[in-house]
Amino acid sequence: MSRDVLTTARHILALEARTIQGMRRRLGSEFRRAVELLRKCHGRIVITGMGKPGFIGRKIAATLASTGSPSFYLHPAEALHGDLGMVTAQDVVVAISHSGETEEIVRLLPALKKMGVSMIAMTSGTRSTLARYADVVLNLGVTREACPLNLAPSASTTASLAMGDALALCLHKKKGFREEDFAQLHPGGSLGRQLLKVRDIMRKGAQHAVVRGETSLRQALLAITRARAGSCTIVDRARKVTGIFTDGDLRRHLRKGGADLLKQPVKNFATLKPMTIREDRLAAEALNILRSKRIDEIPVVNDRKHAVGLLDVQDLLKAGFV
Numbered sequence: 001m002s003r004d005v006l007t008t009a010r011h012i013l014a015l016e017a018r019t020i021q022g023m024r025r026r027l028g029s030e031f032r033r034a035v036e037l038l039r040k041c042h043g044r045i046v047i048t049g050m051g052k053p054g055f056i057g058r059k060i061a062a063t064l065a066s067t068g069s070p071s072f073y074l075h076p077a078e079a080l081h082g083d084l085g086m087v088t089a090q091d092v093v094v095a096i097s098h099s100g101e102t103e104e105i106v107r108l109l110p111a112l113k114k115m116g117v118s119m120i121a122m123t124s125g126t127r128s129t130l131a132r133y134a135d136v137v138l139n140l141g142v143t144r145e146a147c148p149l150n151l152a153p154s155a156s157t158t159a160s161l162a163m164g165d166a167l168a169l170c171l172h173k174k175k176g177f178r179e180e181d182f183a184q185l186h187p188g189g190s191l192g193r194q195l196l197k198v199r200d201i202m203r204k205g206a207q208h209a210v211v212r213g214e215t216s217l218r219q220a221l222l223a224i225t226r227a228r229a230g231s232c233t234i235v236d237r238a239r240k241v242t243g244i245f246t247d248g249d250l251r252r253h254l255r256k257g258g259a260d261l262l263k264q265p266v267k268n269f270a271t272l273k274p275m276t277i278r279e280d281r282l283a284a285e286a287l288n289i290l291r292s293k294r295i296d297e298i299p300v301v302n303d304r305k306h307a308v309g310l311l312d313v314q315d316l317l318k319a320g321f322v
Contacts, residue, residue, distance in 0.1 A: 012146040012154070019155045020162050022141050027166075034120050034136045035170050038069065041118075043090030045071040048079065050104045052153040053096040053160055060094070060164030067172035067182070076104035084108070089116045094167075097121075098142060098156035100128020109133040122160055138163055193320055198286050199279040201319045202300045202309035203229065210235055210307060213242055213267035220245055220266035230312065233299045234270055239306045241299045243270035248296075276301045279308055286311050287321050 038045055045064050047057040057073050064071035074083060074093075087093065093112055097105045100123040112119060113133055121134035124142045131137045140163065146154035182195055202208075209223040209232035224232050224247070234243035245266050253261065253269045276299045277286050289298060290313055300309035 008148065015144070015146045016155050016158045019140075019142055019159050023139075023159055023163060026139060026141060030136055030138060031166070034138055034167060035174060037092055037118055037120065037136060038167065038171050039174050041069075041090070041092045043070075043088050043092070045069055046074050046087055046091050046093045046117075047071060047096070047164075048074045048076050048093060048105065048108070049096035049160075050076050050102045052157050053098065053102075056157050056160045056164065057094075057096050059161065060096075060168065063165060063168040064171070067168055068175055068177045069168065069171055076102075076108050079108055080104065080111075084111055087112070087115065087117060092118045092120065094120045094122060094164075095130055095134070096160050096164075097123050097125070097128075097130050098140065098153065098160075099123070100125030100130035102130075105130060122163055124156065124159075138167075194282075194284060196283040196319060197279065198277055198281050198283055198300055198311055199309070201283055201315045202279065202311045203227070203315065204300075204309040208233065208307075208310050210239075211245075211266060212236070213270070214265050216263055217250075217266050217269060218262040221250070221262075229310065231297045231310065232266070233307050233310055234267060235307050241274065241276050241301060241305070241307050243267055243272040244274045244297065244299055245270040246297060274299060276305075277311065278303065283311075283316065283319065283321060287316050290316070 045061070047061040049057040054073070054075065061071040061073040072086070074086060079087075095105055100121065106129050109129065119134045120136045120138065121130045122138045122140060123130050124140045125131060126137055126139050140156060140159040142156040142159050144150055145152060145156060146158075207227050207229065209227040209229050211220050211223050211232050211234055213234050213236070220232050224230070231244055231246040233241060234245060236242050249269050249271065275289065275293065277289060279300050279302055286298060290296065296313045298311050299307055300311055302308045
């Protein structure tokens with residue numbers, strides 16, 4: 001029995017793999033036209049499909065939106081009862097139907113055409129009603145479902161999902177979508193954290209205590225207190241980093257005593273020529289540095305090596321890295 005199950009599973013996977021390989025071989029000018037139509041879209045990309053293709057459509061819409069192309073899923077039956085008002089003439093509709101004759105989709109087509117909406121069909125029915133209405137037809141080329149009864153949508157939904165991924169990811173490449181853009185659209189969770197830059201979480205402005213090396217220890221401590229920080233960055237006249245002074249440095253030198261301790265220049269107690277990190281580096285990289293060097297703070301510099309901020313391990317903790 002288990003052998004029969006494995007044989008069936010392998011047959012299903014092989015059929016779906018052949019389906020995707022077939023689409024790969026057929027890709028041509030129609031796919032290029034589809035990507036260009038989506039790139040020039042001044043509105044939103046509207047994905048529609050009924051039943052199982054509808055679930056695939058929701059995923060494609062989510063992928064498009066998360067990669068910089070505003071998109072949403074429109075239920076075709078609800079569209080016929082008022083939700084069509086969500087669509088504008090500036091939008092592009094991607095309609096998914098294996099046969100191209102899905103009743104709810106077919107009933108929706110005249111209204112979309114009347115609105116002047118551009119349309120991409122994702123179908124195996126290249127001579128279907130949907131294909132005739134569409135501006136671009138992406139042929140899924142599915143002749144048989146992976147279902148042993150050839151009934152349950154399987155190979156066709158797999159093909160639709162793969163084609164949707166190809167569209168979304170080619171579109172984001174065409175638009176020049178960057179890691180920074182991805183991070184901005186994924187502020188929560190591990191994806192967002194992986195792409196956060198140091199500049200996104202560093203302390204700057206009033207929260208970053210900056211002093212000259214000749215500043216007295218007393219004044220340096222006051223600057224740290226005002227910034228509500230645990231350290232101050234020491235810079236020269238060009239605002240280049242020359243040192244860092246932390247509350248740990250203070251504790252170590254207090255043990256030595258001295259009546260005039262607070263009057264001395266802060267550079268006498270600081271770590272000179274400290275390690276720094278560029279503001280455009282990944283925050284994850286900064287975490288590795290802090291851990292490997294066993295330090296809690298690191299000054300942040302720009303491309304001219306000017307001090308622009310401070311990254312504290314507490315900042316990484318708040319951002320969910322630790």
